[in-house]
Amino acid sequence: MIKSTVAALLAENAKLQDVEVKGWVRTFRANRFLALNDGSTLNNIQCVIDFEQFDEALLKRITTGAAVHIKGALVESQGKGQRVEIQVSFLNILGDSDPETYPIQPKKHSFEFLRENAHLRTRTNTFSAVMRLRSTLSFAIHKYFNENGFYHMHTPIITGSDAEGAGEMFRVSVLDAKNPPLNDEGKVDFKEDFFGKETNLTVSGQLEAETYAMSLGKVYTFGPTFRAENSNTSRHLAEFWMIEPEVAFMDLAGNMDLAEDFMKYVLKYILEHNAEDLQFLEQRLLEEEKTKPQEERSELSLIEKLKFVIDNNFKRVTYTEAIDILRDSKPNKKKQFKYVINDWGADLQSEHERFLVEKHFKCPVILFDYPANIKAFYMRLNEDGKTVRAMDILFPGIGEIVGGSQREERLEVLKEKMAALNIPEEELWWYLDLRKYGTAVHSGFGLGFERLVMFVTGMTNIRDVIPYPRTPQNAEF
Numbered sequence: 001m002i003k004s005t006v007a008a009l010l011a012e013n014a015k016l017q018d019v020e021v022k023g024w025v026r027t028f029r030a031n032r033f034l035a036l037n038d039g040s041t042l043n044n045i046q047c048v049i050d051f052e053q054f055d056e057a058l059l060k061r062i063t064t065g066a067a068v069h070i071k072g073a074l075v076e077s078q079g080k081g082q083r084v085e086i087q088v089s090f091l092n093i094l095g096d097s098d099p100e101t102y103p104i105q106p107k108k109h110s111f112e113f114l115r116e117n118a119h120l121r122t123r124t125n126t127f128s129a130v131m132r133l134r135s136t137l138s139f140a141i142h143k144y145f146n147e148n149g150f151y152h153m154h155t156p157i158i159t160g161s162d163a164e165g166a167g168e169m170f171r172v173s174v175l176d177a178k179n180p181p182l183n184d185e186g187k188v189d190f191k192e193d194f195f196g197k198e199t200n201l202t203v204s205g206q207l208e209a210e211t212y213a214m215s216l217g218k219v220y221t222f223g224p225t226f227r228a229e230n231s232n233t234s235r236h237l238a239e240f241w242m243i244e245p246e247v248a249f250m251d252l253a254g255n256m257d258l259a260e261d262f263m264k265y266v267l268k269y270i271l272e273h274n275a276e277d278l279q280f281l282e283q284r285l286l287e288e289e290k291t292k293p294q295e296e297r298s299e300l301s302l303i304e305k306l307k308f309v310i311d312n313n314f315k316r317v318t319y320t321e322a323i324d325i326l327r328d329s330k331p332n333k334k335k336q337f338k339y340v341i342n343d344w345g346a347d348l349q350s351e352h353e354r355f356l357v358e359k360h361f362k363c364p365v366i367l368f369d370y371p372a373n374i375k376a377f378y379m380r381l382n383e384d385g386k387t388v389r390a391m392d393i394l395f396p397g398i399g400e401i402v403g404g405s406q407r408e409e410r411l412e413v414l415k416e417k418m419a420a421l422n423i424p425e426e427e428l429w430w431y432l433d434l435r436k437y438g439t440a441v442h443s444g445f446g447l448g449f450e451r452l453v454m455f456v457t458g459m460t461n462i463r464d465v466i467p468y469p470r471t472p473q474n475a476e477f
């Protein structure tokens, strides 16, 4: 008797022998065919029950969602649709599931409904496939950096600085929120708080990663980040995971090469290791596409899209070139954009990014050399004095997936920039130290993990690619 997972039983090389398996009932029909899933694969194993051999009361308890323990012989299947099946000799119900109240019925549920049942949604094919892919992606990311000589570092979750300077932070405090102690100026006195200063949940591990890059050379962090931006969109979360490599002696061009090589590696890995889940999600999307009018259907299937990114160079375009393209574009001239682009210096909205990627270049785009005043304080100022060595990577169907830059390594320039933005030097004294002691060119980027998972799975709402999404007014689980 071999204890096994469903995946191992369904593998080509599985030996026909006595086996033992535990899992959850997907369906039970004709009082005979039990479809069992244990999360190890998308597929169910068919367990054939000779109802004359079992107690009727026991058979009644085989309901969708119940946890069961099965023993029997793995044999070639007589029926169509599967190569092998289990002829059940032993059956035990480990945990009943009341069919009257169990939310996950063997039918199509809307994603909205499943979001409300996020604790059970991985019992469906779509969500189990998405979360298995998420897991493999995470592994492939660590593997890439490990193979390329990077050190993995953990950056703090609670920080005393605003890495992006965007002021979109969640405060961490033990003070009485309604009645906090006040200082002489009538402001909240954080000296009385737990850490003796104002602290927040991190928006990015970049600044700390920079300190380690300037001693260990090549590092990356992969952790949760938090943003209190009140944007209820299908691409934003209040808690998301970010991968942030940081490399000493690397300039912006090197940063682009790294990002492109890294993303291609990860996509290749997923194609080679999760084909079954990808094919399932591709099929799901193809069905969905059929319901759309011809002109709205996507030209490439899910897997073709991944292959396209792997096989083609990312198009590298300066912000200035992009603005020219956008200004002269049809939707801009016809005022079909919500934000019409008139001037150099305008920040790009997602509609513009999508136009560039999906309509104009039709491939991933790396936009770089942005105006200094629409980007964060730490980016390296170019010789023109008005642009910075920033880069954003835009992906079809996603928009911005990566944001990165070469960092300002010159102490005086950085100080001036911080002063102009009212960032106190005392807050970032340690960050400035890096520019005092052995400063050097260095660069890095941040990849939004959920946006990558969206691209790979074809899911269109970011809430459906993270186990328990955090969005405004929503932290149910």
Ligand code: 4AD
Residues within 6 Å of the ligand: 163, 164, 203, 204, 205, 206, 227, 229, 235, 236, 237, 238, 240, 242, 244, 245, 400, 401, 402, 403, 404, 405, 444, 445, 446, 447, 448, 449, 450, 451
């Ligand atoms: O462009 P961002 O804000 O860049 C940084 O935080 C830099 N410190 C990264 C670095 O250079 N080390 O964020 C990076 C990426 C975005 O491109 C996007 O993919 C993702 O993080 N992202 C979000 N994903 C989900 N929900 C949100 N609210 C996100 N905000 C950013």
Ligand code: MG
Residues within 6 Å of the ligand: 392, 400, 402, 403
């Ligand atoms: Mg960004």
